[in-house]
Amino acid sequence: MQATKLKILFHFFRTPYVTNTKNKISGLIPKACDNSTNLDTVTVDLFTNDLLQQQRTKFQQNNRLFGDNDIKCYSSETESSKTKEYAEMSSEQINNVILDLLARNKDKQISELINTCSGYRKLVSESTLKKLFRTYSITGKTDKVILLQKYCSIVDPNLYKRNGEFMHYLAKAHCYKGNSEKGLSILSHCYKKYVGLRGFYRIIFRELIQDSVLNRSEATLVIFKKYVLEFSNKLEDNYPLICFWYICWSSTWFSDQMLANELLENSEKLQNIVKDKATTFSINILREYNDDAVLRLLQSLLKYKMMSEYVKVLQVLFGYKLRNRDLRGCREIILNCEALGLSLPANQQGQYIRLLIDNKLTDEKPTPMKIVSKDFKLKF
Template sequence: MNTARLQLTRYLLNYVRLINNIQRLKTSMPHQGFYSTFTMDAFTSELIERHKNKFHRHDVLLSELSVQHCTTTESKYNVTELTNVQMDNMFTDLLSKNKDKQVQDLILECQNYRKFITNESLKKLFRHYGNGGKPEMVVMLQTFIATIDPISYKRNGEFLHHLARAQCMKGNSEKGLSLLKSIYIKYTGYRSFYRLIFRDLIQDSVLNRSEASLMVFKKYVIEFSEELSEHYPLVCFWHICWASSWFSDQMLSNDLLEMSEVLQEIVRDKATAFSIMALKDFNEDAVVRLLQTLLKYDMMIEYAAVLQVLFNYKLKNRDIRGCTEIIRNCEVLGIVLPSNQQGRYITMLIEDKKRRPEEPSRKPSLKDFKLKF
């Protein structure tokens, strides 16, 4: 811009010199008549117009340069002067106030000025917009990293797992799980991480009671198991539905067992562990349903093991009625409980009888005992 100003100054000086030279020429030729005077005036006017046009063009040029200079240097957030701490605090403040437009402007400005954003802020941004179901913001973050740090972009699987999560959280389960399946195939080194994402998405879908999403998840956990030999999502889906208090979820867990022999074998191997986990959450109903499932598939060894776990739980809670029901059930099925459990049961009966006042004896009837674990 300084060069343009210098050229303009030179043109003005040349214009002044030209006018002075013409005036001196006219005074030195006083007897040339009308024609000569007219010719000189016309020549002077033409030169003046030419210089005016040049001056106008340079004035426009200077205006354009000034506008361009202001446009390229205008910075709403002045990101080049911000420290990493200031940048992190700014993102935290904007996210807490849900100001997505301001966050977008700040990221675009960082991209234009090639200003790096710390990993901590990037994680926070991806987590916020992934869990918030805002795929358009996740795509903007992907574009920023692909532009500023393409190596990190590729090394982190293009951050597509955040986009898959955002699509699912928005309600686009089909689109999100399809994307998750594609990156599971493409980026084999991140499969353990993708399994955890799948588990979290399953849990969110079941807890939010989205029937349409449940059908989509059912489809994809079966595909993962049958096509990719990845059974972890299937087991997670079955386990969450099995432990649910909703009847529809429980029926869905039964459907999964009928569809997958692999799942049946996994449940057989992990039946005791599943029972212990359920009882820690005081979910006796889930354990009773698991016992029914084991009976259905004739898994008697596993049935006996789970029954012992349940009997021990009843003993700890001094549930005499529940223990009595289990003893009767064992007699019917020919299952023998460990001697130490039987001894504890007898001891509990004796102690309970001592604490209670004597009651008139009556003959128990069969209708008093029902299988109500």
């Protein structure tokens, strides 16, 4: 073994660095070692052991520097220093930091700051909290909404109770996340529990209905249909029902229009509301130039034999056609009135006659004057 080491390292030991090291080590060798072979052997062993010891020491130092315990200690020290920094901030500074983090989508840091504020009873302003609630509810981050609810219940319980535990934000978060069933069940529970906030909950319901119809989710529409009928039948609140019907009725999608017809057919309360508000609905929808929706409403009124309302809506539509100088549309309404034995007001009939006359005058093309040629002779 020793002979093998000598043979492998023979050329290496002739370098100046090794020679100097060998001389230093030789001074440490006892004089009893007179044999040159023994001297070289001892020198090699000592040199090799010295290198191994240096490498082992360096490895241990590196391992100690990047060890798990040291990393944990460093991270815990960093977190504790950050927590201490948050705890020493004023309320205004905390609000500014939260808004800055929110603008940069730093949700993790916001959660850490909210937890620190909760632990140290640091007050975050109501406007900042509501901005956080709105942002996280629209993005469907239910865990963040729950964290904010927990903070408010600990630090500012009066604000927490005054706003209905901020449960409407949790309902919105579930709906925007795609779980409309859970979101609407939460909203229904809030509606029953907090009577004073029902007006606010109606607005939330309307926003959710608009979003569901615009996103074209058939499954979601079925869930909303269930809850609007429940609100109408059990809670005696028809506002969500009429909002849902109106959005489906005015939609350009055939499936939405069919759903509006189903609601009207299944709810007598809705029929009475549509009967009372038919003229108002027609005027509002014509401002959006949606005369097709008015035609569908006329069909529904005729189906349920609401003839007086039918005539009123027909007059509104006829006036709209006159203002837009739509002769074809006016003519169709006149023929429809003749078929049903109805008559339009005299002033509208007069406007229609004037429109016909004006249209004929504009259609008549002026005849060009005939040029009379005079007799003349060419002179050469």
